[in-house]
Amino acid sequence: DVKVTQSSRYLVKRTGEKVFLECVQDMDHENMFWYRQDPGLGLRLIYFSYDVKMKEKGDIPEGYSVSREKKERFSLILESASTNQTSMYLCASRSPGQGREKLFFGSGTQLSVL
Amino acid sequence: QQQVKQSPQSLIVQKGGISIINCAYENTAFDYFPWYQQFPGKGPALLIAIRPDVSEKKEGRFTISFNKSAKQFSLHIMDSQPGDSATYFCAASLFWGNQFYFGTGTSLTVIP
Numbered sequence: 001d002v003k004v005t006q007s008s009r010y011l012v013k014r015t016g017e018k019v020f021l022e023c024v025q026d027m028d029h030e031n032m033f034w035y036r037q038d039p040g041l042g043l044r045l046i047y048f049s050y051d052v053k054m055k056e057k058g059d060i061p062e063g064y065s066v067s068r069e070k071k072e073r074f075s076l077i078l079e080s081a082s083t084n085q086t087s088m089y090l091c092a093s094r095s096p097g098q099g100r101e102k103l104f105f106g107s108g109t110q111l112s113v114l
Numbered sequence: 115q116q117q118v119k120q121s122p123q124s125l126i127v128q129k130g131g132i133s134i135i136n137c138a139y140e141n142t143a144f145d146y147f148p149w150y151q152q153f154p155g156k157g158p159a160l161l162i163a164i165r166p167d168v169s170e171k172k173e174g175r176f177t178i179s180f181n182k183s184a185k186q187f188s189l190h191i192m193d194s195q196p197g198d199s200a201t202y203f204c205a206a207s208l209f210w211g212n213q214f215y216f217g218t219g220t221s222l223t224v225i226p
Binding site: 003004032035040042043045048050056058059090092100101102103105106107108 | 120123128146148150155156157158159160163203208209212214215216217219
């Protein structure tokens with residue numbers, strides 16, 4: 001089965017730090033996503049990448065950027081972390097063709113910004 | 115604007131009972147409606163999904179009911195088990211689109 005691996009399960013950072021969240025998938029999927037999960041708000045899309053070096057903004061891209069230099073790796077970057085970015089971050093991938101209906105999620109990174 | 119509204123926020127059901135979670139969507143162009151199940155410490159996983167050409171889809175104890183005219187769909191879990199205790203998210207999308215719009219989630223607890 002597809003494996004989506006997020007590099008850190010828990011992360012604690014200070015306000016103003018630059019933060020990198022890494023995600024790797026092993027199924028050669030073109031599409032990769034970064035979501036933010038907050039209680040009472042569900043999952044909200046931050047950025048989407050449909051192929052290497054290609055990206056689109058989601059619903060809440062402010063304060064975030066992404067990098068997709070290799071097909072299997074999608075990084076989320078917080079340029080200057082703020083306390084309101086304390087959240088659970090979920091990476092997902094999928095095939096753009098057959099099987100596109102299924103998102104495969106990583107286990108998430110719980111980020112705390114102090 | 116919340117594209118998909120989900121209720122209830124939390125649900126407690128006795129073992130063997132029926133769990134029902136409801137969702138409503140705004141965009142009539144949506145044509146794919148999945149449900150995701152998330153256990154603590156894990157990412158969401160696709161549970162069951164429906165396209166609008168049918169009004170119901172059943173997989174084991176899990177059934178989606180879909181009402182296109184009302185723009186509503188619901189998840190029914192029959193014979194609920196403690197192992198079903200998880201957070202459930204509904205979602206809606208254009209099947210060939212790139213964005214899934216998720217509901218706010220329902221925390222289900224099944225009491226033995």
